[in-house]
Structure formats: C-alpha cells, structure tokens
Amino acid sequence: EAHGTGTAMGDPIEVEGLSQAFAATTADTGFCALGSVKSNIGHLEAAAGVAGLTKVLLQFRHGELAPTLHSERPNPDLDLAATPFVLPQRAEPWPRPHARDGATALRTATVSSFGAGGANAFLVVQEYPHAAAPEPATPASAPALWVLSTRRADRLA
Structure with missing residues (x-):
C-alpha cells in the first residue's frame, strides 16, 4: 500500500x-500488487496512513485485493514492467503465498505514508494466523438461546 503522491x-x-x-531476494517482476487508497478516497x-492500514486490514479480512482506481494509464515516470509491482485494475482474489517448504504462508503487506509536515511512516503488517474454527455442537437449524438485556423494555424492540 503505497503513499502514491501522483x-x-x-x-x-x-x-x-x-x-x-x-531486489535483495528476487529479480522477478510483475507479481506484487501495488495500490494507494488515495485513488479510492482522495x-x-x-x-492517510491510517486509511492505508484500514484498506490493508480489510483486504486481509476479505482475501481480496482492492483495485487501484484511475490507474489505467500509470504515472509515465514509472517503469513498472521492470519492477515486482502491478497495479490491480479490478478487485481480485488475494491468495495466500506458499513458503519455500510448500506450506501455506500468511499474507503480508506494507503501508507507506508521508505526512505533509514531513512525518513518515512505514509498516509491515501480517494477517493473523486464524486457528481452524471448531465444529458447532448442534446443527445451525437447532433452537438457540439469545440473551438480550436493556434498562428499558421498549429498547428490545
């Protein structure tokens, strides 16, 4: 998630x-999605930094990369073909990567933000390793107890 000054x-x-x-670990190109929340919300x-972090967290939650809007013609001063980066043009699945041993790894993202006053932030964020959800003890169609509480009965409506 780039700052994306434009x-x-x-x-x-x-x-x-x-x-x-x-470049320290790969010469591969065109495999890493590059986005900027500014194209979505200004x-x-x-x-700007917390908006970028929010976008990354939502992408983790939904397993989907958000498009980088208005980037059909990228900044002509960028040579993206020579970099690891691609600009997603539409929402697309964000598959989990595989570690060198073939095991599924966690998604990892970075957030870059530059403040107008000169403050800069760079975060490396990794999704939470969810444990497998336990199977429910009863079928979903079975009756369930929902406890509701309020000080006034009219609030239950």
Missing part, C-alpha cells in the same frame, strides 16, 4: 525504494 518525483522515488528492497492529510 507526482513526477514522489512516485518514482517510492517505487524505486520498494524495488530495491525486493488525500486525507494526517489520516
């Missing part, structure tokens, strides 16, 4: 930094 200087610097980080000044 500027001739900012976007290339951000993509280059991310590309250098990936620039939020001080809330």
Whole structure:
C-alpha cells in the first residue's frame, strides 16, 4: 500500500525504494500488487496512513485485493514492467503465498505514508494466523438461546 503522491518525483522515488528492497531476494517482476487508497478516497492529510492500514486490514479480512482506481494509464515516470509491482485494475482474489517448504504462508503487506509536515511512516503488517474454527455442537437449524438485556423494555424492540 503505497503513499502514491501522483507526482513526477514522489512516485518514482517510492517505487524505486520498494524495488530495491525486493531486489535483495528476487529479480522477478510483475507479481506484487501495488495500490494507494488515495485513488479510492482522495488525500486525507494526517489520516492517510491510517486509511492505508484500514484498506490493508480489510483486504486481509476479505482475501481480496482492492483495485487501484484511475490507474489505467500509470504515472509515465514509472517503469513498472521492470519492477515486482502491478497495479490491480479490478478487485481480485488475494491468495495466500506458499513458503519455500510448500506450506501455506500468511499474507503480508506494507503501508507507506508521508505526512505533509514531513512525518513518515512505514509498516509491515501480517494477517493473523486464524486457528481452524471448531465444529458447532448442534446443527445451525437447532433452537438457540439469545440473551438480550436493556434498562428499558421498549429498547428490545
């Protein structure tokens, strides 16, 4: 989840930094989704970082990558074909990666945010490893007890 300034200087610097980080472990290109919440909701000044984090957490929850809107023609100052990054143009499944031993790994994302006042934040976020849900003891169609509580009876309505 990039900050995505949309500027001739900012976007290339951000993509280059991310590309250098990936270069330490792979020369593969075009495999990592790159997005910016700004394309969905605009620039939020001080809330840009938390908006990016919220987008990542929702993508974890739904197992789906959100599209990077208005990016059919990416910033011409970016050479994305030479990087690990692709801009999702529509919502798409976000499969869990596989570790080197073939086991399913957890999804991992980064969030990058630059504040107008010069404050910068960079987070590495990994989804929570959910334990398998226990099987219900009774079928879903069986009667169930729902306990409701309120100070006033009219609130139960």
